[in-house]
Amino acid sequence: MRALFVALAALIFCRSVTAAAVELVIVYPQVREPFARVFEEIVRGAEDGYGQKVQRVALAENQSPVDFVHVLDRQSPVLVLGNRLARQVSKQNLQHKVIVGAVNGEFNGVYGISLTPSFESISSKLRFLVPSVRKVHVIAKPGTTAGDFDLGVGNSPVQESEGLHGFSLIIHEAEDIRTAATVYRNLMQTLDKDDALWILPRGSFVNNAMLSILLQESWEKRFVVFSSNPVHVKRGALFSVYPNNYKMGLSLGHLAQTIADDQPFSEGQEIVREMQLLSDVFVTLNERTSNHLGINLTDDMREHIDLVLPAR
Incomplete structure (x- = not known):
């Protein structure tokens, strides 16, 4: 856990001294194969869909994403993958731009794409x-x-x-x-x-x-x-x-880019914190x-x- 927050501090410091575009942070669980391959495909798609700098953070089963998200810049979109991590994040009243993916159900107060x-x-x-x-x-x-x-x-x-x-x-x-x-x-x-x-x-x-x-x-x-x-x-x-795990990740990356830019999905329509179904x-x-x-x-x-x- 200490190593995780040291890495996070370094990440925040790098952001403060550069004028780079807003980073996407992808949080996903550390799991065994074949599930690790699924998350790898989703993450790879999200990286390609976002098209800018991306930070990967893999969390062990005893690590919570909530404390991690709390200290992030609120302008940074955070993509949280998997039911367990998404459930923990969605229970908090976070003001961050949280997006969830690879989840079976509906989660309130977040953007995301479900597996349905x-x-x-x-x-x-x-x-x-x-x-x-x-x-x-x-x-x-x-x-x-x-x-x-x-x-x-x-x-x-x-x-x-x-x-x-x-x-x-x-x-x-x-x-x-x-x-x-x-x-x-x-x-x-x-x-x-x-x-x-x-x-x-x-x-x-x-x-x-x-x-x-x-x-x-x-x-x-x-x-x-x-x-x-x-x-x-x-x-x-x-x-x-x-x-299609890669294409789903691609869509999550595009969604994160839209949210990072504060761009509405269509003219005159605000971005609503709600889940989308899988296409x-x-x-x-x-x-x-x-x-x-x-x-x-x-x-x-x-x-x-x-x-x-x-x-x-």
Whole structure:
């Protein structure tokens, strides 16, 4: 810890004697592989996106980012990566320009990009692959609204909100994995080829047993299952949409640059301290499932897919 603050003091001193552009400070956790590689890709993207001097600070599990951020120049944007560090920072009423990334949930009073894909990024892929789908179903925690998916409408427990590309997003609430199992079983009785089921980043209360049941039912009834977990594609989900770590970092760097310059996102619009949904995604598709659903993967379609798991 002492070494960390010595390095910080040197950093502040260098800023005071130079007229360089405002630095971006990136704070991220020290973790083992393969997670360290994920953070490295995000940090590298953020450095390229910011385009100016960047200071990296890796914190051990017993180190808090709060004391570190407190002594920084308030003009310096601070990018905090990971759920643990972001949670610690967001609980404080900091006046600094804090940006969070690589996080699963919403954090108040900070800028940032979550790991939940926007419904726009999902629906554009789905419309391209399966234009027959009309309704997209999600199982989510109580209080989830269509606004959480960047639709800006709806606030009822079980909502049907008109989304992008002609889809309706239907949100079904579940308290825990037990109540979710009941919701899934009831829902599977009504789904057909016009429906799709989206498994959210945190799994939507789907364990291995329930996933097997969902995929078996989808195979027999020909409704679409897609996921935010690429592992589910290997199991038989049609496709997965998940973070492109480098491009997500690039977007975080661009966001930090906008905030550092105090520039609004559009003319006449102030910069609001709020989270954005993920738009930088990879797409992996299961060719066996697509063949079963009668999807003809043209060369044009394949250009929009990052990885195709071949049919065996």
